[in-house]
Amino acid sequence: MADLIIDAFSSQTRLRDMIRAIRGCKTAAEERAVVRKECAVIRASISENDQDYRHRNLAKLMFIHMLGYPTHFGQMECLKSIASAGFPEKRIGYLGLMLLLDERQEVLMLVTNSLKQDLNHSNPYIVGLALCALGNICSAEMARDLAPEVERLFQSRDPNIRKKAALCSVRIIKKVPDLAENFMSPAATLLKEKHHGALIAGVQLCTDMCKVSLEALEYFRKKCTDGLVKALKERVNSPYTPEYDISGISDPFLHIRLLRLLRILGKGDADASDCMNDILxxxxxxxxxxxxxxxxxxxxxxxTIMSIEDNSGLRVLAINILGRFLSNRDNNIRYVALNMLMRAIAVDAQAVQRHRITILECVKDSDASIRKRALELIFLLVNENNVKPLTKELIDYLQVSDQEFKGDLTEKICSIVEKFSMEKKWYIDKMLKVLSEAGNFVKDEIWHALIVAISNASDLQGYTVRSLYRALQTSSEQESLIQVAVWCIGEYGEMLVNNVGMLEKEDPLTVTESDAVDVLEAAIKRHTSDITSRALSLVALLKLSSRFPSCSKRISDIIIEHKGSFVLELQQRSIEFNSIIDKHQNIRSTLLERMPVLDEASYNSKRKSGSLPPTASAPTGASPKLPNGVVKSPAAPMADLLDLSSDDAPVPSSSGGDNLPDLLGGSLTSLPSLTGQAPSNGTDILMELLSIGTPAAQNDVSTSDLLSTNHNNTPSGTPLERLSPPSPFSPQVSTPTATTPVMDLLDGFSPTLSMSNKKSSTDPYFSGNNGPVYPSIIAFQSSSLKIEFSFSKQPENLQSTLINATFTNMSSNIYTDFIFQAAVPKFIQLHLDPASSNTLPASGNGSIGQSLRVTNSQHGQKHLAMRIRVAYKINNKDVLEQGQITNFPPGL
Amino acid sequence: MGIRFILLVNKQGQTRLAQYYEYLTLDRRSALEGEIVRKCLARNEQQCSFVEHRNYKVVYRRYASLFFLVGVDNDENELAILEFIHLLVESMDRHFGNVCELDIMFHLEKVHFMLEEMVMNGCIVETNKSNILTPLQFMDKS
Structure with missing residues (x-):
C-alpha cells in the first residue's frame, strides 16, 4: 500500500503536469483558471475519500498554497494522512499540517491525539516528525496536553530526538510560560551535550527560558555559566571538525548561540561577567x-562584550574591532558595524564619537540600508560641540542626495536644528537653508514652528525676510519656502524694502515695493502652488496694500482677479479682502497691523503633547486657540472684534483668544476644538476672523455654506478633514443672531449691535439612549474645582461614548466666563457640546453641565485618554487649570 | 524566535518556496512578498545584503536566478543568516546535485523536509549536512 502511494507520488505525472501548466501560464488570469480547475479536481477527489491520491493532492495543495490561493478545504486531508500508519503518509501529512494550518484553527485540536501517539512511536523519524510539527504550530492547549510527552523525550538516547524536544519546548514555554520550571533541569542537562545539534537546541531553550522567567535566569546563571564558558572554550580550541564546517570555520552557529546565552547571563551580574572575560x-x-x-x-x-558588566579592557578591544569593521570594504560588514555602534553609544559615547568622520561618510553611501543606519547613528552623536559642523555637512549633502533619501535626511536635520536652536540666528539660517534645498520635504509643523520663532525674534525679522527674499530668487520651487517667505513678506514687508534692522555682516539689498509684490504675485499665480500658499499670498497682499500705498492699485487688481477663482477658499477671501479695501478705508490700516507676537511656549508645548495634527496647514473653521487675544469680552462691541487699533498693544493671551468663538455665537465653542488645533501661526487667525462670518455677509445664513467653507479651508488630503468632521456644525450654527454682527463688519459696520451671549442649550440627541452602563468617575479634582464624568453608550455604536461632565465649584468665589476644553489623542474624535452656563456658583451651590461625545476609532485596543483645560475668572482675574484624565473605565 | 520566514523567489519575482514561522493571512503574505521582493530585487550587487522592512530585517542572497530571502528579528546576527542561506544551498546541492529552480519547483516537499531538519519554530536546529539529509534518504529508501 505504502509502496503504491509512493509510486504514484514519485512518478508524479499529475503533480508535474500541474506545475508545468502553471509555469506555462502567461497571465495571472490564466494561472487562476488552472488553479481553479485543479482545486475542483482535488475537492472532488477529497469528497470521494480517495486514499490513493491523498498524497498527491496534498503535494499539489502545498504548491497552490505557496502561490497564495486558499486551500482550507485540504486541512482535513492532512489530519487523515497523519492518522495513517506509514511514514511517507505521515510525513506529507505533517508537512501539510505545518503549511496549510495555523494555531488558530479549531481543526488543530483534532490532531492532538495523533501527535500524542506519534510522540510515543518506536520509529525515531516519526517521533521527530511529531516533535517538529508540535514545535512549529502548537497552541497553548496542545502545549499543556503534550508537555509531559515532550519532557520525557529529553531522555531519549537519540540526540536528534533530544534536539527536537528542546526546540519544541521553546514553543511550549512561549505559549505557556508556567511550564518553564518543568523544563529547567532537563535544559541544564542539555548544555553538557557533545552533539552539536542537541547543544545548540539546548542553548536556545535556555536563552528563551531566561527571557520568560527570572527564576530560570538566576538558575542558569548560577549553575551553568561555568559550563557554558567551558563549552565555548572547547569549541574555540578544538581541532577542525569537517562535518560542521562552514566555509572554513567550525560551526559558527553554535558559537553565536553560546555567546548570546552568555550575554544574557552576564548582563547585570558582575560575577558571571567576570567569569566569561577570558574566553571573550x-x-x-x-x-x-x-x-x-x-x-x-x-x-x-x-x-556580548558591550552588554555584560564593565570591563574597560575588553570594551576598548570591542570598539577597536568595530572601527576595523567600519573601514572594511565589504558593505555587509560596514552595515553591522553601524548597527553595533548604535548600541555602543550607550556604553561609551566618547569612543563612538571618534568614528564620527567615517560614519558621516557612510551617510553619503550609495547603499540605502547603510545610509539609513548611518543617519540614525549621526543623529545620536550630535551634541552641543559638534552640532554646527555636522549640520553643515548634512545640509551640504542634502543638495546632492537621492530624492528618496531627502525625506529622511530633511526630517533628521530639522530635528537636530530645532533641538540645538540656542542661537536664534543659527536656527533661522539653517532652517532657511533646508527650506531652500528640500522645502518640499519639510513637514508643516516644522515651518509653523519656524514662523512662531521668527515672530518672537524681533531683532532678526528684517534679516530673515531679506534672507527669504534672496532664497526665493534661487529656489522658487520649494513649497514650504514659499509659504514662509510669503508670510514674512506680508508681515515684515517694509523691513524688506527699507533694510530695517541690518545685521553687521549683512549685504544691503535693494528691493522696491513693487519687487515685493512681484514675489507674492508669482506665488499666487504659480500653477503648482497649493491652496495654502495662495491663500497666504492673498493675506500677504492685503496686508501690503495698506503699507505700500504705491502698489495699492496693483494689489487690488490682483485680488479682484481672484474673485472668480474656482477654488472656493480663494474666491471667498478675494471677495472679503476686496470689500475691506473698497469699503473700509477707515479701519483698513488698523485691521492690517502686524500680527501680535505668537506665543512660542504654548505652541511648543502643544506640539510636544502631540495634540497637533501632523499637517495642520490650513485654517479650520474651528480654531478657538487663537493666540492673538484680540477679544476682550463676549459682550464687547463689534469694534473690539478686530480691535488691533486700541492703543494698548494686544497682549497674546490664550484665554482671551478662547473667547472669540463665544463672540461668534456660543455654539462655536462646542466645536471639537483642541483635537484639530490649527497652527498658531498668525495668518490663519486673521483668515479665521474674516472667513467665519461670510455666510452672514451674504445675508443668507445657511448652514451648508459654513460647512463647505470649513471643508474647503482644508487642503484636500490632510488629516484635518477627518479631525474636524462637518457633522458637529450642523445642529448648532443655525442662529442668525450670532453671526449678524460679523455681517455688519463687512457690509455696514454698525457699532450699535452687540453680541448675543452664549446661549445655553441642552443637547437634543443625547436624550433617551440606553447603552451599556459604566461607572461615573471623578475626572479631575483640585482644591477649587471638581469635574465628574458619567458615561453612556449606544449599543449599536460601541466606538462612541457620550460623556456628561459636571463641574462643581469647591471654592467660595463665583467663577465667571467658565470655559472647559479638552484634547484627545489622534485616534479619538471629540465633539464638545455647549455648556449649560458659563457661570459657576460658589461653594458647590449648583453646577455646570456639558456633554462630550468621543469616538474611539481603536475601540477595544486603546483606552480613552484626555487632557483637559479649564479657564475661568475670579473677580475678573484669569485662572487656568489643566489636567490629564487617564482613569476612564475600561471598555470605552 | 529569530527567523520569521524563508522565501525563495526567482528573478521575475515569482515565489518558489515560502515557509513562515509566524502566522500571516494569505493576503498579508502576498502583500509582504510583493513588497520585500520589489525592495530586494531593485538592489545591486555592491549593496549590502540587508534590507530593513517594517519592524524586521530581510537578509538576502542571490544564487544565479534565485533569490533567497530570510526575514529575521532585528537583533538577529545578519552575517550568520547569510551563512545559513549558504548552508541551505549546499544541502540542496548535495541532494539534487547542482540544484536549480526546477528542482525546487518539482520537489517542493523535499526542500521543505530539508528545511524542517534545519529550522524549527524559527530557530536553527541542525547545521551538519549529513544529519540534515539522513531523514530524506530514509524516506527515499522506504
Whole structure:
C-alpha cells in the first residue's frame, strides 16, 4: 500500500503536469483558471475519500498554497494522512499540517491525539516528525496536553530526538510560560551535550527560558555559566571538525548561540561577567576574520562584550574591532558595524564619537540600508560641540542626495536644528537653508514652528525676510519656502524694502515695493502652488496694500482677479479682502497691523503633547486657540472684534483668544476644538476672523455654506478633514443672531449691535439612549474645582461614548466666563457640546453641565485618554487649570 | 524566535518556496512578498545584503536566478543568516546535485523536509549536512 502511494507520488505525472501548466501560464488570469480547475479536481477527489491520491493532492495543495490561493478545504486531508500508519503518509501529512494550518484553527485540536501517539512511536523519524510539527504550530492547549510527552523525550538516547524536544519546548514555554520550571533541569542537562545539534537546541531553550522567567535566569546563571564558558572554550580550541564546517570555520552557529546565552547571563551580574572575560577576549582575538563566518562570530562577541558588566579592557578591544569593521570594504560588514555602534553609544559615547568622520561618510553611501543606519547613528552623536559642523555637512549633502533619501535626511536635520536652536540666528539660517534645498520635504509643523520663532525674534525679522527674499530668487520651487517667505513678506514687508534692522555682516539689498509684490504675485499665480500658499499670498497682499500705498492699485487688481477663482477658499477671501479695501478705508490700516507676537511656549508645548495634527496647514473653521487675544469680552462691541487699533498693544493671551468663538455665537465653542488645533501661526487667525462670518455677509445664513467653507479651508488630503468632521456644525450654527454682527463688519459696520451671549442649550440627541452602563468617575479634582464624568453608550455604536461632565465649584468665589476644553489623542474624535452656563456658583451651590461625545476609532485596543483645560475668572482675574484624565473605565 | 520566514523567489519575482514561522493571512503574505521582493530585487550587487522592512530585517542572497530571502528579528546576527542561506544551498546541492529552480519547483516537499531538519519554530536546529539529509534518504529508501 505504502509502496503504491509512493509510486504514484514519485512518478508524479499529475503533480508535474500541474506545475508545468502553471509555469506555462502567461497571465495571472490564466494561472487562476488552472488553479481553479485543479482545486475542483482535488475537492472532488477529497469528497470521494480517495486514499490513493491523498498524497498527491496534498503535494499539489502545498504548491497552490505557496502561490497564495486558499486551500482550507485540504486541512482535513492532512489530519487523515497523519492518522495513517506509514511514514511517507505521515510525513506529507505533517508537512501539510505545518503549511496549510495555523494555531488558530479549531481543526488543530483534532490532531492532538495523533501527535500524542506519534510522540510515543518506536520509529525515531516519526517521533521527530511529531516533535517538529508540535514545535512549529502548537497552541497553548496542545502545549499543556503534550508537555509531559515532550519532557520525557529529553531522555531519549537519540540526540536528534533530544534536539527536537528542546526546540519544541521553546514553543511550549512561549505559549505557556508556567511550564518553564518543568523544563529547567532537563535544559541544564542539555548544555553538557557533545552533539552539536542537541547543544545548540539546548542553548536556545535556555536563552528563551531566561527571557520568560527570572527564576530560570538566576538558575542558569548560577549553575551553568561555568559550563557554558567551558563549552565555548572547547569549541574555540578544538581541532577542525569537517562535518560542521562552514566555509572554513567550525560551526559558527553554535558559537553565536553560546555567546548570546552568555550575554544574557552576564548582563547585570558582575560575577558571571567576570567569569566569561577570558574566553571573550580569546574569541575576540583568535577568530579569523577573512571569512564571513568568522566575522559573524566576532560581531556576536563584540555585542556580548558591550552588554555584560564593565570591563574597560575588553570594551576598548570591542570598539577597536568595530572601527576595523567600519573601514572594511565589504558593505555587509560596514552595515553591522553601524548597527553595533548604535548600541555602543550607550556604553561609551566618547569612543563612538571618534568614528564620527567615517560614519558621516557612510551617510553619503550609495547603499540605502547603510545610509539609513548611518543617519540614525549621526543623529545620536550630535551634541552641543559638534552640532554646527555636522549640520553643515548634512545640509551640504542634502543638495546632492537621492530624492528618496531627502525625506529622511530633511526630517533628521530639522530635528537636530530645532533641538540645538540656542542661537536664534543659527536656527533661522539653517532652517532657511533646508527650506531652500528640500522645502518640499519639510513637514508643516516644522515651518509653523519656524514662523512662531521668527515672530518672537524681533531683532532678526528684517534679516530673515531679506534672507527669504534672496532664497526665493534661487529656489522658487520649494513649497514650504514659499509659504514662509510669503508670510514674512506680508508681515515684515517694509523691513524688506527699507533694510530695517541690518545685521553687521549683512549685504544691503535693494528691493522696491513693487519687487515685493512681484514675489507674492508669482506665488499666487504659480500653477503648482497649493491652496495654502495662495491663500497666504492673498493675506500677504492685503496686508501690503495698506503699507505700500504705491502698489495699492496693483494689489487690488490682483485680488479682484481672484474673485472668480474656482477654488472656493480663494474666491471667498478675494471677495472679503476686496470689500475691506473698497469699503473700509477707515479701519483698513488698523485691521492690517502686524500680527501680535505668537506665543512660542504654548505652541511648543502643544506640539510636544502631540495634540497637533501632523499637517495642520490650513485654517479650520474651528480654531478657538487663537493666540492673538484680540477679544476682550463676549459682550464687547463689534469694534473690539478686530480691535488691533486700541492703543494698548494686544497682549497674546490664550484665554482671551478662547473667547472669540463665544463672540461668534456660543455654539462655536462646542466645536471639537483642541483635537484639530490649527497652527498658531498668525495668518490663519486673521483668515479665521474674516472667513467665519461670510455666510452672514451674504445675508443668507445657511448652514451648508459654513460647512463647505470649513471643508474647503482644508487642503484636500490632510488629516484635518477627518479631525474636524462637518457633522458637529450642523445642529448648532443655525442662529442668525450670532453671526449678524460679523455681517455688519463687512457690509455696514454698525457699532450699535452687540453680541448675543452664549446661549445655553441642552443637547437634543443625547436624550433617551440606553447603552451599556459604566461607572461615573471623578475626572479631575483640585482644591477649587471638581469635574465628574458619567458615561453612556449606544449599543449599536460601541466606538462612541457620550460623556456628561459636571463641574462643581469647591471654592467660595463665583467663577465667571467658565470655559472647559479638552484634547484627545489622534485616534479619538471629540465633539464638545455647549455648556449649560458659563457661570459657576460658589461653594458647590449648583453646577455646570456639558456633554462630550468621543469616538474611539481603536475601540477595544486603546483606552480613552484626555487632557483637559479649564479657564475661568475670579473677580475678573484669569485662572487656568489643566489636567490629564487617564482613569476612564475600561471598555470605552 | 529569530527567523520569521524563508522565501525563495526567482528573478521575475515569482515565489518558489515560502515557509513562515509566524502566522500571516494569505493576503498579508502576498502583500509582504510583493513588497520585500520589489525592495530586494531593485538592489545591486555592491549593496549590502540587508534590507530593513517594517519592524524586521530581510537578509538576502542571490544564487544565479534565485533569490533567497530570510526575514529575521532585528537583533538577529545578519552575517550568520547569510551563512545559513549558504548552508541551505549546499544541502540542496548535495541532494539534487547542482540544484536549480526546477528542482525546487518539482520537489517542493523535499526542500521543505530539508528545511524542517534545519529550522524549527524559527530557530536553527541542525547545521551538519549529513544529519540534515539522513531523514530524506530514509524516506527515499522506504
Amino acid at each position: 577576549a580569546q574569541v575576540a582575538t583568535k577568530t579569523e576574520t577573512n571569512k564571513n563566518a568568522g566575522t559573524a562570530i566576532l560581531y556576536e562577541c563584540v555585542e
